[in-house]
Amino acid sequence: MSREPIVVAPGTTLGETAQLMRDLDVGMIPVCxxxxxxxxxxxxxxxxxxxxxxxxxxxxxxxxxxxxVLYCFEDDPIEKAAKLMEDAQVRRLVVLTRDKSLIGILSLGDLATRTEERATVAEAVKAISEPAFH
Structure with missing residues (x-):
């Protein structure tokens, strides 16, 4: 997971946030x-x-x-996090401590590059990529 993600406060303007997204080359920022x-x-x-x-x-x-916001806990098994991502068809998952403090973001890319669970990653990618409507 990416630790200590950049966050914005609820009063941060849409314009400032869009500029931050552009500068960081990200499409999502936690609001804290x-x-x-x-x-x-x-x-x-x-x-x-x-x-x-x-x-x-x-x-x-x-x-x-x-x-x-969909989230997992830092001590959840990777399979559980992958399943959450599959079920919701999301590519990123917020990671919280048990006292619900934000500590990171787990991405599909993190699963693909930082785990040996290839079958778990393959299944997650397949499920996330399927169209929601058939």
Missing amino acids: DGNTLLGMITDRDIAIRGVASQLDPASGVEEVMTKN
């Missing part, structure tokens, strides 16, 4: 109050919920962030 995870802001949230709704770029990310 200290170490407490409040939600996630994605480039899609900014485009679909912000720009398409004609929100001012000075609006805070809390207006468009995703509040229900």
Whole structure:
């Protein structure tokens, strides 16, 4: 997992967040109050919920962030994290301590490059990549 991810506060503007995403070359940033995870802001949230709704770029990310965030705990088995990603068809998973403090983000790339569980990774990639509607 990527440890100590860059985060934004709920009042950070959409414009500042979009610039940060551009500069970091990322599409998702956790929204936190200290170490407490409040939600996630994605480039899609900014485009679909912000720009398409004609929100001012000075609006805070809390207006468009995703509040229900999928997560795993730092001591969960990798298979459990992969299964969560498969079931939700997501490529990234927030990693929390047992007291629910944010400590990292686990990506599909992390699974692919940092684990020997090739079957687990292959199954996760297949399930995540399948269209939701058949």
